Amino acid sequence: MPASYAYLGPEGTFTEVALRTLPETATRELIPYVSVQSALDAVRAGEAEAAFVPIENSVEGGITTTLDELVAGAPLMIYREVLLSITFALLVRPGTKLSDIKTVSAHPAAQPQVRNWLKKNLPDARWESAASNADAARLVQEGQYDAAFAGEFAAARYGLEALETGIHDAENAQTRFVLVGRPARPAAPTGADKTSVVLWQRDDHPGGLRDLLGEFATRGINLMLLQSRPTGAGIGNYCFCIDAEGHISDRRVAETLMGLKRICLEVRFLGSYPRADIGVEDVRAPRQGTSDEEFVAASDWVARCQDGRF
Amino acid sequence: MPASYAYLGPEGTFTEVALRTLPETATRELIPYVSVQSALDAVRAGEAEAAFVPIENSVEGGITTTLDELVAGAPLMIYREVLLSITFALLVRPGTKLSDIKTVSAHPAAQPQVRNWLKKNLPDARWESAASNADAARLVQEGQYDAAFAGEFAAARYGLEALETGIHDAENAQTRFVLVGRPARPAAPTGADKTSVVLWQRDDHPGGLRDLLGEFATRGINLMLLQSRPTGAGIGNYCFCIDAEGHISDRRVAETLMGLKRICLEVRFLGSYPRADIGVEDVRAPRQGTSDEEFVAASDWVARCQDGRF
Numbered sequence: 227m228p229a230s231y232a233y234l235g236p237e238g239t240f241t242e243v244a245l246r247t248l249p250e251t252a253t254r255e256l257i258p259y260v261s262v263q264s265a266l267d268a269v270r271a272g273e274a275e276a277a278f279v280p281i282e283n284s285v286e287g288g289i290t291t292t293l294d295e296l297v298a299g300a301p302l303m304i305y306r307e308v309l310l311s312i313t314f315a316l317l318v319r320p321g322t323k324l325s326d327i328k329t330v331s332a333h334p335a336a337q338p339q340v341r342n343w344l345k346k347n348l349p350d351a352r353w354e355s356a357a358s359n360a361d362a363a364r365l366v367q368e369g370q371y372d373a374a375f376a377g378e379f380a381a382a383r384y385g386l387e388a389l390e391t392g393i394h395d396a397e398n399a400q401t402r403f404v405l406v407g408r409p410a411r412p413a414a415p416t417g418a419d420k421t422s423v424v425l426w427q428r429d430d431h432p433g434g435l436r437d438l439l440g441e442f443a444t445r446g447i448n449l450m451l452l453q454s455r456p457t458g459a460g461i462g463n464y465c466f467c468i469d470a471e472g473h474i475s476d477r478r479v480a481e482t483l484m485g486l487k488r489i490c491l492e493v494r495f496l497g498s499y500p501r502a503d504i505g506v507e508d509v510r511a512p513r514q515g516t517s518d519e520e521f522v523a524a525s526d527w528v529a530r531c532q533d534g535r536f
Numbered sequence: 537m538p539a540s541y542a543y544l545g546p547e548g549t550f551t552e553v554a555l556r557t558l559p560e561t562a563t564r565e566l567i568p569y570v571s572v573q574s575a576l577d578a579v580r581a582g583e584a585e586a587a588f589v590p591i592e593n594s595v596e597g598g599i600t601t602t603l604d605e606l607v608a609g610a611p612l613m614i615y616r617e618v619l620l621s622i623t624f625a626l627l628v629r630p631g632t633k634l635s636d637i638k639t640v641s642a643h644p645a646a647q648p649q650v651r652n653w654l655k656k657n658l659p660d661a662r663w664e665s666a667a668s669n670a671d672a673a674r675l676v677q678e679g680q681y682d683a684a685f686a687g688e689f690a691a692a693r694y695g696l697e698a699l700e701t702g703i704h705d706a707e708n709a710q711t712r713f714v715l716v717g718r719p720a721r722p723a724a725p726t727g728a729d730k731t732s733v734v735l736w737q738r739d740d741h742p743g744g745l746r747d748l749l750g751e752f753a754t755r756g757i758n759l760m761l762l763q764s765r766p767t768g769a770g771i772g773n774y775c776f777c778i779d780a781e782g783h784i785s786d787r788r789v790a791e792t793l794m795g796l797k798r799i800c801l802e803v804r805f806l807g808s809y810p811r812a813d814i815g816v817e818d819v820r821a822p823r824q825g826t827s828d829e830e831f832v833a834a835s836d837w838v839a840r841c842q843d844g845r846f
Contacts (some may be wrong), residue, residue, distance in 0.1 A: 282768050282771060283766075283771075284602065284766050284768070284770065284771045284773070285766060286766070287600060287764060287765055287774070288764070290596065290597065309771065343566055355665075378686050396768050397770075398769065398770035400770060400771045401615055423754045428759065431752075431758065432752065432753050432756045432757055432758045432823060433749070433752070433753030433754075434758075435749055435759060435762065436749035436750050436752070436753045437753075438745070439745055439746035439749060442742065442743070443742050443743030444743075444745070446742045447742055448740065448741065448744075448771050449742075449745060451764070451772065451774075452745065452762075452764050452774070453764055454597065454598075454762050454764070455597055455759070455762055456593075456594055456595060456597045458594070458595065458597065458706050458707075459594075459708065460594050460707075460708040460710060461592060461593075461619065461710045461712055461813065462760045462761065462813070463594070464597070464761075464762070478593075488829045489608045492584045503771065503772070513742060516736075
């Protein structure tokens with residue numbers, strides 16, 4: 227049996243396109259699953275080596291289905307991330323003109339990204355939600371709807387043509403995907419890395435969250451995502467999904483995690499992995515006093531003091 | 537023309553039930569709108585006095601459609617909040633038995649709240665999403681689906697019967713709704729109040745968010761909601777929707793807002809309004825040193841010092 231990657235299907239969506247940018251997919255079987263939950267369950271059950279799912283979107287924010295799956299259940303770990311720019315094509319059956327279009331379809335997540343375009347170009351078209359953008363393309367092929375918003379790459383698969391391409395209401399619309407596997411030793415740092423954790427506060431008091439964030443700030447670590455998610459214990463009860471700069475093998479990150487472990491009710495480590503947004507050459511140097519060398523020198527100094535050798 | 541309240545329709549949903557708990561609805565015309573956006577637009581356009589929409593849910597967290605509408609566009613203000621416990625009834629045509637049910641329908645937001653119940657009681661039933669729970673009930677009435685998850689109150693309206701009631705996967709599942717109007721002087725404090733704001737950071741640096749939260753913590757103010765929302769400027773760019781204890785007429789809240797105004801790029805005040813979760817008798821006293829009297833006394837003391845009368 228070849229090693230396989232599960233991914234959020236069906237075939238022909240942005241998720242598959244993003245997944246195929248990873249070189250290792252050439253030697254893996256790629257298996258579409260109907261939901262984020264089922265793809266991650268395949269990993270938990272050992273049926274797939276890893277699962278590839280969307281986790282954040284510059285229009286909609288954190289993708290809560292994915293975050294909630296990582297927050298609960300058997301621990302999983304993020305191995306890789308991929309950023310994909312999202313622009314839509316308007317796919318139609320060959321020969322269809324813009325003025326012929328009475329119904330348009332796509333996944334509901336596409337709607338906020340094409341709303342202004344629709345208002346301007348097809349103000350009277352009726353919106354019909356589909357299970358995925360690829361499914362919308364299939365329904366256009368079958369004649370149920372007149373047009374679908376999907377990736378341009380989906381046109382060929384469904385015998386459609388792109389009447390318009392590059393449709394996106396928001397500039398820089400991107401989706402972030404992650405490759406998730408079972409817990410293992412994180413890959414070595416690349417120099418441009420990110421660490422993800424979930425934090426549960428010990429109790430709720432003024433400054434509680436400020437104190438958690440202070441653990442990062444004290445070590446000069448910038449946050450890239452802070453998304454609150456309900457714990458299920460009623461309104462106002464939240465845990466926090468956090469992405470921070472750096473790798474767990476960096477001293478400043480390791481010490482931050484130790485600080486969080488001391489003050490939180492629970493900390494779930496979700497992995498350290500290479501950043502997809504910038505390369506090593508664009509990473510800021512650690513803030514003065516937070517480099518590995520400075521941590522080591524400070525630790526040595528305290529040891530010498532404790533030893534009476536100052 | 538009577539004063540009217542817009543609300544997220546259709547009729548016969550939890551939103552309408554929550555809205556009708558407000559005494560002032562007796563003298564208002566209540567008009568259902570097809571979306572949160574259209575209901576709030578009616579307020580902005582002056583067609584409705586206020587709009588009533590869901591904003592937070594103990595299973596799904598902040599309701600992003602509503603938050604994004606309050607964050608952008610012409611300013612609106614929250615006047616009231618309502619908490620409603622959410623449990624579902626399984627509505628069927630009279631005479632239908634559990635074993636007859638092949639398809640079930642509801643709004644997608646209901647799915648995570650009934651998933652476990654379905655797995656246990658109707659493992660083979662096919663899920664069909666509907667535009668609302670009330671719409672699902674209507675489709676059951678028309679024979680398109682076999683059963684709908686909706687509020688028990690919807691049964692009578694659609695000639696259905698409740699085969700089961702009190703269905704809820706999560707204990708204490710609640711939804712929070714808000715009554716939103718155009719900016720005006722907030723109602724006087726009740727002693728158990730909440731203040732909502734949106735914060736945009738001036739720049740992104742380690743400790744930036746910690747500094748914002750420090751403005752609250754320094755004045756002993758507890759947070760009840762912190763939800764990040766994308767600014768639309770690409771992955772990693774977020775503003776923060778925050779609910780905090782207290783009323784803008786409390787000195788500690790007013791001073792916190794002034795602090796935020798100084799250090800943030802932008803602060804949007806979304807209102808101070810009575811808390812629905814607890815009454816005045818259950819509100820914690822302000823932390824030592826943060827009561828109005830202590831603020832006044834401290835301010836007087838500094839004035840005397842400046843005046844050489846210490």
